[in-house]
Amino acid sequence: MSLPLIIICGPTATGKSDLALEVAEKYDGEVINADSMQLYRGMDIGTAKLSIEERRGIPHHLLDILNVAQDASVAQYQALARAAIDDIQSRGKVAIVVGGTGLYIKSIIDEMNFPETDPALRKKLEDEAELLGAAELYSRLRVLDPEAAAAIEPANTRRIIRALEVIEVTGKPYSANLPSDTSLRYPDAIHCGLAMERSTLAPRIEARVHRMFEQGLVDEVKSLIGEGLLEGATAQRAIGYAQSIALINGQLTTEQAIAETVVATRQYVRRQETWFKRDQRIQWIREGEPRLPFIEERINS
């Protein structure tokens, strides 16, 4: 008998990591991180990453696997996460996926396939976008793949570039590469979301951000800059990190950096809620509802 995959998602600062530990302790589980920024080695304070001690001996996977100059990618994450699940389950343990990056979780449980990327081609498209403008690329996309064009905003340069890239790499329309998301790779997964009222979350976020700066987030960022933080495209954009970089560059005062980080975190929560809200598979654990029992109930049924 093998226990199903357990997934714990939800907005930031709702207590996902702690719940995962409880579940892991109760069911002999191991945790797989589904948080795009916790993938980075050295990004600890600002991502609220559990320290080794805080992990209480529970194995955690997909933490600290990238250096700050590298760029994460869903495709890579998907492969690693699925491999980790297989590994954990093959040893008879319970795999617990925990994190707030909706796309990453989706990449695990849905049949998503990500056509190859071509750095040279992408570079070319990026240059063209800069030179000719997004509108030019967009009209090109409209010709090559009207369906994809209809689904992408004309101003969303990044998406337009990727669509054109996929078309060129695969020789097929971008839309043809989009499998349905109804397929379930882990049909009996227990997929829980932690819900919390904004009014409860707001002060938690405020306190958490202040704590991060007190604990030395800016020093962490300084040392990461030495490790190439500014070379990559992804890590330096992380909430709290971007603001710390601006602070270090003298573009923000400490107070401003803190305030902007709080705002950015709140906005992130909103995007997370929007993303998770539409996934009907998620069973929401309401604020104040006992969490571990909620999951125990589903496991036992």
Add this chain to the structure above:
RNA sequence: GGUGGAAUGGCCGAGAGGCGAGGCAAGGGACUGCAAAUCCCUCUACACGGGUUCAAAUCCCGUUUCCACCU
């Protein structure tokens, strides 16, 4: 007490007689190799009371508040 200036939506801020700048925040949404990213949508305000005018946030009078400077 006097003189001058200012009062615009949650905040910043342009406009200076003819249908509501813009930015930020907030709220909603999208999302398939950077996703803590990228992008879309929404949010009729002109301190108050009179007046002039076909028409006033914009002009005039008064009131209130604030800021300067003066006594």
